Amino acid sequence: MNDRALVTIARGAPPQTLTDVELRLDEVPLTIDPKPRRKVRAWVRFGSVPVRVEALAARWTPDAVGIVFQIEETEYRCWIWSSAADEHPS
Template sequence: MGTNKRYAAAVDHQMDTRILERIAAEAGPLQSLSSAELRLDMEPVTIDPRPKPAKAWVRFGATPALVDAEVCRWTADACAIRFRVGETEMKAWVWASAVTPASPGGR
């Protein structure tokens, strides 16, 4: 039996969404960088009025997950991102090296 190439991307996206929802529910709380790591009192912060799409690695407890996110703010070392898990908007600071700009075509 073959695969349905016409809907493959939609099915993949749906599975990714279900996996992320399960990780978020079971693996532990979303981890964010601490104040000591961010040093926001010493580092300049750029606030983007038009957040940029990106892929970002986040952690729920000790479990890593790659998410579709928007970069809202950044310093030289870290990025503030927001992303959705189901109907819930999540926000976290992650290391800049954990973020990759989204490709123009989406995924």
């Protein structure tokens, strides 16, 4: 997807994120990387539009990944299912 289309999609709606019930942070272990550096390619939905972004895995549980990514100058953060992210080689 080209950058212009991604910017337009991101302006239309915030990225969807998993809910507290889905994350179960009070029940499962949570790992937080204080200096995220693990690159991933992740599927994210802005409204009903799925897009693939290059992101950093900032935190994770056994089932989910908290990612951070930028589109132009805006930083986005959201939780996705771990199966929606693939390791991205440097």
